[in-house]
Amino acid sequence: MGRYSIGVDMGGTNLRAAAITEDGKMLDKIAGSTPIQAGPDAVVADMVASIQALETRLGAAELAGVGIGVPGFIRMDTGVIAGWAQNPGFNGYPMRDRIEKSLGTKVILENDANAAAMGESWMGAGRDVEDLVLLTLGTGIGGGIIAGGRVLHGAQGMAGELGHITVSPNGYPCGCGNRGCVEKHASATAIGAMARLMKLGDNLSSQDVFDFAEAGDDRALAIFGAMGESLGIVIASLINIFNFPLYLLSGGPLPAWKFFAPSLLAEVERRSFTYRATLGSAPTRIEPAQLGNQAGLYGAAYLPLQSAPR
Numbered sequence: 001m002g003r004y005s006i007g008v009d010m011g012g013t014n015l016r017a018a019a020i021t022e023d024g025k026m027l028d029k030i031a032g033s034t035p036i037q038a039g040p041d042a043v044v045a046d047m048v049a050s051i052q053a054l055e056t057r058l059g060a061a062e063l064a065g066v067g068i069g070v071p072g073f074i075r076m077d078t079g080v081i082a083g084w085a086q087n088p089g090f091n092g093y094p095m096r097d098r099i100e101k102s103l104g105t106k107v108i109l110e111n112d113a114n115a116a117a118m119g120e121s122w123m124g125a126g127r128d129v130e131d132l133v134l135l136t137l138g139t140g141i142g143g144g145i146i147a148g149g150r151v152l153h154g155a156q157g158m159a160g161e162l163g164h165i166t167v168s169p170n171g172y173p174c175g176c177g178n179r180g181c182v183e184k185h186a187s188a189t190a191i192g193a194m195a196r197l198m199k200l201g202d203n204l205s206s207q208d209v210f211d212f213a214e215a216g217d218d219r220a221l222a223i224f225g226a227m228g229e230s231l232g233i234v235i236a237s238l239i240n241i242f243n244f245p246l247y248l249l250s251g252g253p254l255p256a257w258k259f260f261a262p263s264l265l266a267e268v269e270r271r272s273f274t275y276r277a278t279l280g281s282a283p284t285r286i287e288p289a290q291l292g293n294q295a296g297l298y299g300a301a302y303l304p305l306q307s308a309p310r
């Protein structure tokens, strides 16, 4: 079996932990729900119990380390959750210290979208490149930037908040304080909101809107067209900034790729000189991610393997 590490994906709903070998084979996995209502100490207790269960089953001797993906802003220097919009009760919580104290070993904490980007880089769509950007389309839009095979953190660990890039100067207000953030125009939530505005229906999921589009409904097609346009504006800028070879999208709305990709790619081609310049020789790739909701687990598990001496 050899060396393995444990990756944890702490979501607002699901708490999952997996043991993964250094060549990317998943050995074992534990999945449950996150006891958010019971508070951060209860979440840490569940997380520690899952990690210890995996360690007991597979043996402590070969365990290289533990990596944990958590939602929200994390201060990388202190391991404190600095801002989790959906669960403000966790703000200011010293997550890393509490886990290390109960577990009795060091852990690596990472933002969940950064962990997912690292997972795609290690075992997913980005296996053959060193640099990529991942956008995760969900309730909001998360972002992760991998540069030279490592997560780009910025000064406090808050880099990669790509969901709050402005695509419409006077667009919909966002919880972050800005208006017209791309996550208000292209997330799964935004698709439902546009469907309501266009009188397609109330409380529709991105899957429902996809079904309408499959049936040829003009409004549903227009929603995905607008979504693609917003994503294209952002990706054009990312290409202009980074000139990376690969930009990935993941999340619930991905089945609608064929409906939003044409306007996305048209927008990128129109707005990015860098993109057009790469078309002849080594085209910039814009693609669906490959690991789905497993990406965060792989990425979290990879973090200690990347930093530990072999």
Ligand SMILES: [Zn+2]
Pocket: 163, 164, 174, 175, 176, 177, 178, 181
């Ligand atoms: Zn915002």
